[in-house]
Amino acid sequence: AQSVAQPEDQVNVAEGNPLTVKCTYSVSGNPYLFWYVQYPNRGLQFLLKYITGDNLVKGSYGFEAEFNKSQTSFHLKKPSALVSDSALYFCAVRDGNRDDKIIFGKGTRLHILP
Amino acid sequence: DTAVSQTPKYLVTQMGNDKSIKCEQNLGHDTMYWYKQDSKKFLKIMFSYNNKELIINETVPNRFSPKSPDKAHLNLHINSLELGDSAVYFCASSQYRGFNQPQHFGDGTRLSIL
Numbered sequence: 001a002q003s004v005a006q007p008e009d010q011v012n013v014a015e016g017n018p019l020t021v022k023c024t025y026s027v028s029g030n031p032y033l034f035w036y037v038q039y040p041n042r043g044l045q046f047l048l049k050y051i052t053g054d055n056l057v058k059g060s061y062g063f064e065a066e067f068n069k070s071q072t073s074f075h076l077k078k079p080s081a082l083v084s085d086s087a088l089y090f091c092a093v094r095d096g097n098r099d100d101k102i103i104f105g106k107g108t109r110l111h112i113l114p
Numbered sequence: 115d116t117a118v119s120q121t122p123k124y125l126v127t128q129m130g131n132d133k134s135i136k137c138e139q140n141l142g143h144d145t146m147y148w149y150k151q152d153s154k155k156f157l158k159i160m161f162s163y164n165n166k167e168l169i170i171n172e173t174v175p176n177r178f179s180p181k182s183p184d185k186a187h188l189n190l191h192i193n194s195l196e197l198g199d200s201a202v203y204f205c206a207s208s209q210y211r212g213f214n215q216p217q218h219f220g221d222g223t224r225l226s227i228l
Contacts, residue, residue, distance in 0.1 A: 032214050043118070043204055043219030044157075051214040088155060094214075101170050102217070104157045 002027040004093045006105035013081045014113050021076040021108045023091030032094040033074040035065055037087045044090060050074060081112045117141050120205050120220040128228050129197060135190045135223045137205030146188035147206040147217065148180060163188050200227045
């Protein structure tokens with residue numbers, strides 16, 4: 001069965017510093033990996049995805065994520081955090097070998113301190 | 115133009131009542147979803163439809179019944195509402211033939227049971 005874990009409930013980063021939000025996954029086939037962001041009272045918004053190809057994926061708002069097959073991780077990163085990046089971030093995984101549903105992590109709340 | 119729109123945005127009602135939530139997408143997508151987000155922000159899929167056909171039906175009480183009159187609409191009807199149904203319900207859509215396609219979410223319907 002596929003699963004995804006976000007080990008941190010909350011991450012605090014000073015504005016201007018680099019940020020990392022962690023995600024690990026488990027699937028039996030090839031992983032399709034996604035990051036979404038949720039702002040207060042809004043739906044989830046797609047940030048980026050990894051399907052195949054380069055391990056470093058670039059997405060919206062200056063975010064990027066690195067796929068690491070050996071560590072089964074897909075951490076979200078940004079070189080310089082903005083206060084406006086404060087939100088709830090969800091990692092999600094889908095088994096690329098199966099026509100199945102996407103599984104979301106429990107979310108990580110990112111606080112960027114001014 | 116709103117891509118995925120849900121109505122109503124807020125729904126406050128008494129236990130035991132029957133209510134419906136409507137969802138429409140103007141993205142031309144083939145697949146639509148209903149998710150439930152609980153008070154801890156955990157997101158769980160309830161149903162998925164592809165071209166009006168039910169393809170995912172998670173372990174959801176049969177008080178919940180989705181209806182898809184066409185591929186642009188997916189409504190959710192809930193009978194005999196219970197206190198535990200209080201949550202935010204999100205509608206989403208994606209292109210079915212691309213399993214690697216991101217999902218587009220509405221802004222949610224906040225259901226409160228008194």
